[in-house]
Amino acid sequence: MSRHVVAAVGEIPPGGRKLVTIRGREIGVFNLDGEFFALINRCPHQGAALCRGEIVSRLEAPLPGEYRLAKQGAMLRCPWHCWEFDIRTGQSWCDPNDVKARTYNVTVEPGGGPGQRALRGGNGERLGRAGLRGNHALTGAGRVLPVGHHDDSFMDA
Amino acid sequence: MIQAGAIDCDIHPAVPNTRTLLPHLDDYWREHILRRGLERDNLETSAYPVGAPINARPDWQPAAGPAGSSLASLQAHILDPMQPRAAICNVLHGAQMMMSEDLSAALCRAINNWLVAEWLDRDPRLRASIVVPVHSPDLAAEEIERMAPDRRFVQVLLLAMTELPLGRRQNWPIYRAAERHGLPVGIHAGSSFRHPPSAGGWGSFYLEDYVSYAQGFAAALNSLLAEGVFQKFPDLRVVLIESGVTWLPANLWRVNKTWRGVRAEVPWLNRLPADIVRARVRLTAQPFDAPPDAAALATLLEQLGSEDMLLFATDYPHWHYDGTEALPPGLPAGLLRKMLVENALATYPRLTAP
Numbered sequence: 001m002s003r004h005v006v007a008a009v010g011e012i013p014p015g016g017r018k019l020v021t022i023r024g025r026e027i028g029v030f031n032l033d034g035e036f037f038a039l040i041n042r043c044p045h046q047g048a049a050l051c052r053g054e055i056v057s058r059l060e061a062p063l064p065g066e067y068r069l070a071k072q073g074a075m076l077r078c079p080w081h082c083w084e085f086d087i088r089t090g091q092s093w094c095d096p097n098d099v100k101a102r103t104y105n106v107t108v109e110p111g112g113g114p115g116q117r118a119l120r121g122g123n124g125e126r127l128g129r130a131g132l133r134g135n136h137a138l139t140g141a142g143r144v145l146p147v148g149h150h151d152d153s154f155m156d157a
Numbered sequence: 158m159i160q161a162g163a164i165d166c167d168i169h170p171a172v173p174n175t176r177t178l179l180p181h182l183d184d185y186w187r188e189h190i191l192r193r194g195l196e197r198d199n200l201e202t203s204a205y206p207v208g209a210p211i212n213a214r215p216d217w218q219p220a221a222g223p224a225g226s227s228l229a230s231l232q233a234h235i236l237d238p239m240q241p242r243a244a245i246c247n248v249l250h251g252a253q254m255m256m257s258e259d260l261s262a263a264l265c266r267a268i269n270n271w272l273v274a275e276w277l278d279r280d281p282r283l284r285a286s287i288v289v290p291v292h293s294p295d296l297a298a299e300e301i302e303r304m305a306p307d308r309r310f311v312q313v314l315l316l317a318m319t320e321l322p323l324g325r326r327q328n329w330p331i332y333r334a335a336e337r338h339g340l341p342v343g344i345h346a347g348s349s350f351r352h353p354p355s356a357g358g359w360g361s362f363y364l365e366d367y368v369s370y371a372q373g374f375a376a377a378l379n380s381l382l383a384e385g386v387f388q389k390f391p392d393l394r395v396v397l398i399e400s401g402v403t404w405l406p407a408n409l410w411r412v413n414k415t416w417r418g419v420r421a422e423v424p425w426l427n428r429l430p431a432d433i434v435r436a437r438v439r440l441t442a443q444p445f446d447a448p449p450d451a452a453a454l455a456t457l458l459e460q461l462g463s464e465d466m467l468l469f470a471t472d473y474p475h476w477h478y479d480g481t482e483a484l485p486p487g488l489p490a491g492l493l494r495k496m497l498v499e500n501a502l503a504t505y506p507r508l509t510a511p
Contacts, residue, residue: 061424064326064385068424082418094417094429 009108012036015073019051026051027104030087032073037087038104039076044092048080050101056084058093076101158481159469161240164501164508167398167441167470168235170246170276171225172268174199181270186263200251200264203350206363214476224474228279235473236282238481242498243508244471246276246285247314247345247398253291254316254349261290262300269304277309284508286314286343292321294330301334311507312396313340316347318354318373324384332390339506341394341439344377346370371404378438379412385425387433394504396439399472401446406460409434435463439504441470442496444477445485454487468504469496 006020012031019028019041026041028051041051058071075084075093084093090101172178175196179187190196205212213224217234225231236244252264265288272285287304289297297313304310313335321327323344335342353359355369356376374397381387381395409431416423416430426433448454461467471483484493502509 056421059421059424060427061385062388064389064425066425084421092417094420 005111006038008111015055017051017055028052028076029106030055030076032087035088036106036108038106039085039087039090040102040104042101043078043080043083043085044099044101045078045081045083048078050076050078050085053077053079055087058084058086159239159241159483160497162242163239163469163497164505165235165239165241165244165471165473166396166468166501166504167247167443168231168244168473169225169475170228170231170248170272171223172199172248172250172271173222173226178264178267178271181267181274183263183266186260186267189260189263200255202249202251202254202347204249204347209363211476213474214479217474217476228276231473232280235471236280239471239483241282243282243284243501245311245505246272246283247312247343248272248286248288249345249347250288253288253314253347254319255290258290258293258296262293262296265290265297265300266303269300269310273307273309277307284309284311284505286310286312287340288314289331291315291319292349294328298330298334301331301338301340305334305338305340308507311340311505312343315342315344316349317344317370317377317397317400318348318352320349320352322380322384323377324380324382324386326384329386329389332386332393336390336393339392341396341504343396343398344374344400346374346399348373371401374400375404375408378408378434382412382426382430382433383423385423387437388425388427394437394439396441396468396504398441398470399444399475400440401444402440402442402461402467403446403448403457405434405440406457406462409462431462435466439466439468439500441472442467442485443470443472443483444475447485447487451487455489458489458492464492464495465500465503467492467496468501 004022006022006029007018012018012029014031014033017028017030019026021027026049027038028041029036029038039051041049043050054077055073056075056077057069058074060068060070062068074087076087077084083099085091085101086093086096090103092099092101175190175198179190179196182190201207217230218224219227219230235241248268250264250268252261252268255261255264268288277283277285287301287310289300291297301313313331315323315331332342348354354366355372360366360369378397386393412430416426420426448457469484488496
C-alpha cells in the first residue's frame with residue numbers, strides 16, 4: 001500500500017470534492033459532513049468520469065408515496081447514465097453487490113507547515129511522495145489527507 | 158395428449174345471450190335492462206370480429222349459440238377427454254367495460270351468479286375468475302368481497318387495456334381486496350375498446366390489432382411495476398392471460414436497463430424489476446407465440462429466467478391448436494411438469510386450500 005498526500009483539509013469543504021491524479025489514475029476525494037472518502041474517477045458501468053457527476057441525496061421509499069430523503073448528498077450520479085453510487089462505499093444503488101466503484105482509504109493526519117499548500121496542483125504522485133518523505137506534509141491547518149492506495153480489491157469503507 | 162390431473166388455467170365459458178342473465182340480475186337492474194331493451198343486445202366486445210376463425214376451433218363450434226356457451230360441449234371437448242384436476246373459467250363480456258359503472262357492476266354480479274348456477278354447481282372440476290366492473294374499482298372491490306367466500310372463485314379478472322393504466326392508485330381497491338382474499342389478479346387480453354389499442358392510435362387491420370396486444374400487456378405490466386403495486390401489495394400475484402410469452406424477455410431487459418438510470422423517480426422500486434416480475438407474475442401459455450425452432454425456444458426459456466412462470470391453458474374454445482396437442486411443442490419435460498400442475502398450485506392458493 002502506498003500513501004499519497006492529496007490535499008489540505010481546508011481545500012475540500014463539506015459537500016465538496018477534489019479530483020487528484022495518483023500514478024496516472026484520477027481519483028475523486030469527497031468530504032461528507034467532515035468525513036473524507038475517495039473513489040476512482042471511472043464508472044464501473046462504461047467508464048465515464050464518475051467523480052465529475054452530480055452529488056445527490058439518497059432517495060428512498062419503503063412504499064409507493066412514502067418518500068424519504070434518507071441521506072443528503074450521499075450519492076454520486078454518473079454523468080452518462082445516471083447510475084447512482086454511494087460515495088462512502090462505492091456501491092451502486094441498483095446492484096450494490098456486483099456493481100461497485102473502486103474506493104480508496106482516506107485518512108486525515110497531522111501535518112507540518114504551510115509549504116504543503118503546493119499539493120493543490122501539479123502531479124499528485126510526485127508531490128505525495130515528497131510529502132510522505134517527511135512522514136506527513138503540512139498545511140496551514142496543520143493536517144493533511146494522504147490517500148492510501150490499496151490493491152485492486154474493493155475495500156469496504 | 159395431456160396427462161389427467163393437469164390444471165387448465167384459461168377456458169372461456171360464454172354468456173349465450175343477455176336474456177340468459179335476466180334471472181341472475183337484481184330486481185332493479187332486470188327492470189332497467191328490460192325498459193331499455195338491452196336484453197336484445199348481446200353486449201359482445203369487439204375483441205375479435207364475431208366470425209373470426211380464431212374465436213372457435215371448427216370442431217368446437219356448437220350447433221347453436223356462441224362457442225363456449227355450452228357446458229355439455231366443454232365437458233365433451235375438454236373436461237372428459239383431458240380430465241383436468243381443475244379448469245378456470247374466464248368470462249369475457251361487455252359488462253366488464255361498460256360506461257355506466259352501476260350497470261356494469263349489476264351485469265358483472267349477474268354473470269358471477271350465472272357462473273355459480275350454470276357452471277360451478279354443475280361440474281366439480283370448474284373454478285372461475287370473479288368478473289368485475291374494471292372501470293369502477295370500488296364496485297369491483299365490493300364484488301370481490303361478495304364472491305370471495307365461494308372458494309371456487311380463485312382469481313379476479315381484469316383486462317390489459319383499460320381507461321387508466323392498471324397500476325394507477327385509483328385501481329388499488331381491486332388489488333387490496335384481491336390480496337386480502339388470496340386471489341391473484343388475472344389480466345386477460347382485452348380493452349375498453351374506446352381508446353386506441355396501440356399507443357400510436359387506431360390501426361386499420363385485425364393483424365396489427367391482434368399483434369399489438371402484446372404492447373398492451375407490456376404497458377399494463379410496466380404500470381404495475383412503476384406505480385409500486387407489487388410493493389404496496391406484497392402478497393398479490395398477477396397472471397397475464399393470453400398475452401403470449403415472447404415479448405416478455407425484451408421488456409424485462411428494457412425495464413431493468415432504464416430503471417438503473419431513473420430509479421430515483423420511483424424509489425419504492427427497490428430491486429430489479431425483472432426479479433419482481435419473475436417472483437410475482439405468471440403467464441398462461443396458450444397461445445404460445447413460440448419461436449420457429451427448438452434452439453430458439455430454448456434460448457427464449459433461458460431469457461425468461463424462471464421455470465415457475467408458465468401456466469398450462471387450453472384457451473378453450475379459441476383456436477390455437479388441433480386435436481389434443483394443447484401443449485406448445487418442444488418444451489423440456491421438467492418445465493412441462495411444472496406448467497401442468499405445480500405452477501398453477503403455487504399461483505392459485507385456493508386450488509389447494511380446503
